[in-house]
Amino acid sequence: MAYQIEVVVGSLRRDSFNKQLAHALTKLASADLNFSFVDIGVLPLYSQDYDPDFPEVARKFKQQIESADGLLFVTPEYNRSMPGVLKNALDWGSRPWGANSWKDKPAGVCGISLGATGTALAQQHLRNVLAYLDVPTLGQPEIFLKYSDGFFDEQGAIASEDTRQFLQGFIGRYEAWVERHVAKK
Numbered sequence: 001m002a003y004q005i006e007v008v009v010g011s012l013r014r015d016s017f018n019k020q021l022a023h024a025l026t027k028l029a030s031a032d033l034n035f036s037f038v039d040i041g042v043l044p045l046y047s048q049d050y051d052p053d054f055p056e057v058a059r060k061f062k063q064q065i066e067s068a069d070g071l072l073f074v075t076p077e078y079n080r081s082m083p084g085v086l087k088n089a090l091d092w093g094s095r096p097w098g099a100n101s102w103k104d105k106p107a108g109v110c111g112i113s114l115g116a117t118g119t120a121l122a123q124q125h126l127r128n129v130l131a132y133l134d135v136p137t138l139g140q141p142e143i144f145l146k147y148s149d150g151f152f153d154e155q156g157a158i159a160s161e162d163t164r165q166f167l168q169g170f171i172g173r174y175e176a177w178v179e180r181h182v183a184k185k
């Protein structure tokens with residue numbers, strides 16, 4: 001069975017390592033997963049004043065999340081947390097009250113950063129928010145990656161065979177996680 005996966009990248013940087021990682025992951029997945037990327041950069045800063053009448057970009061964003069079978073979050077760490085742009089997207093999707101678009105969407109989280117913590121703290125904060133939003137999130141394997149030159153090869157694939165195999169295992173577990181949750185609905 002084919003599953004529609006919406007990928008949410010927590011960086012707007014043009015040459016983002018996390019965006020590259022997300023694309024590399026899509027290539028490691030089985031043909032049953034169809035990936036689209038969500039553009040969280042088009043969302044204005046959320047204010048509760050929007051609740052009675054969401055702007056068109058926010059309505060489209062919510063529809064894109066709601067149409068997904070699964071979500072894949074790939075995020076950098078900013079100041080030991082997730083970037084504000086990602087939190088802003090989570091807030092938009094959660095509102096107006098009673099219309100939480102994220103609810104029950106099976107998710108995976110991963111990330112890459114320059115620091116030795118490999119986005120661990122950003123992911124922990126993200127997991128906290130996802131738990132509150134009723135998003136069942138794959139627990140293991142955890143993916144904490146530290147970027148260094150040569151991490152991606154010239155085709156954008158993961159250069160290290162060991163890391164590639166590890167990430168292949170992650171995406172396989174993620175697919176099973178999505179399947180399990182879709183089957184329960």
Ligand code: FNR
Pocket residue numbers: 011012013015016017018019076077078079080081112113114115116117118119
């Ligand atoms: C960072 N960076 C960073 N790295 C890290 O490992 N832990 C951290 O807490 C932070 N904090 C942080 C704050 C801000 C505002 C910036 C701009 C950067 C460095 C970060 O890992 C690096 O910039 C990555 O390249 C960001 O990911 P993308 O944009 O390449 O996907």
